[in-house]
Amino acid sequence: MSFETITLAIADQVATLTLNRPDRLNAFTSKMHEELRAALEQIRAPGTARCLVITGAGRGFCAGADLSDRQPSNDGGAPDLGLSLEQNYNPLILSLRGLEMPLVAAVNGPCAGAGMSLALACDIVIAAKSASFLQAFCNIGLVPDAGSTYFLPRLAGRARAAGLALLGEKISAETALDWGLIWKVVDDAALMAEAGAVAKKLANGPTKGLALIRRALDQSWSNDLATQLDVERDAQRIAGRTQDFAEGVAAFLQKRPARFQGR
Template sequence: MSEPTVILTKEEGVGLIKLNRPKVYNAINNQLTTELLATLKQVKEDPEIHVVVLTGEGKAFCSGQDLNDRTALSQEKEIKLGDSVRSRYNPLIMAMTKMEKPLIAAVNGVAAGAGCSLALACDLRFITPKTRFIEAFVRIGLAPDSGSSYFLPRLVGLGRALEIAMTGRDVEAEEAIQIGLANRLVPEEKLLEETMAFARKLAQGPAVAIGLTKQAIYRGMEVSLEDALEFEAVVQERAGKTRDFLEGLSAFAQKRPPRFEGK
């Protein structure tokens, strides 16, 4: 039986997902995409998990598609990468963005190609001085996929996104923070510790309201002001029916910290 390529652990309301192919810098093969999609579904449906952290085992976050996993394609007369993107990568990115739970990437080492895309599809990114983001697709004559064309310009702006993607250059940690590609820069040895501490604190908050906040902000980037206002009314209606809202009101009136249940 092959070793699992994705490992899930739970701790104080946080689901920690580790990509587990350290010998190849967590390069993505068919097994990993299948197991990661199943794990994302599992954490989405687990009521005990309020926040999700995604990281890589070993020295890298994810080096992208395992090119050695495509050797059979070299024998084909016509390579149809679009089918692979649609069937393997697109479902992963949609599962990440549609999840009504915060998803934080602890980006240890390199995040390249589709691995960079996975990091960008997370809601927040914590990095170390050794982190590098690489839109490496152009280095082998390909265009960005797995959501990079969507997330990159929204994070860093159109002109900078074009330059990064067309050159395929390394984006080092300090630049990533400066241009908004990452949220926090922490010491290498404390990356997981500090990411998990942040995640645990977030998990103690009003989970429904936080999930609705994620939905509203993503939707607000895509629709008109009128539609955004209407969606805010819809999610506020739902948030107002939670126990956490009642607890928040009580805590405010009693001048004490709220004790949210995530319900």
């Protein structure tokens, strides 16, 4: 399937989804959301991929929403931004978090607004040294969305989340790393190689077990200890019955690398 605003490449069980509007710093439009939904349906198909990498074309990751793409309301008044979230951004974030595979964001430049939300929705965020992160919403009188008010305080703590959201100041990749928002910072030229190596390791890993890890970590944010211990018990019960667990034990006993099949 061909796309206009994104590209999708799948090789060796790694899906690489590239936001492809470099002239607009890959800002979201209704068309892009439509194509992202189609791409995620393709990625979700059984046997298609075991890891997803998200990046941006050109000099940026994603500048957030394209403000020129706004449509007036039916009565000619201000656009209903809540409807845009309900129809596009919220389903996108939920769809990504619902994938049964790890998500890697390769942030190659400016990462702002809903673009930053998209990156934070991924499991592992690797940023180029030239990357920057910006909660731009307050600068135009809006509220952080697409999951930012959920991810920010959990990753960076309330004080830093409040500073980012209320002041709208840009931070560097190194600061984002220091604040616990991202996993790693690398030289610009090494970004895609590093992201590719991480994605390859994840795609060759025990996919069902990795999906259970993602789910348990997500659930831990709202559970008390006793409830989370039950989550771990239930997840371990499922993981212990997978072929990959049997292979992992066999490889350990035989002192050889495990050959996981994602089953």
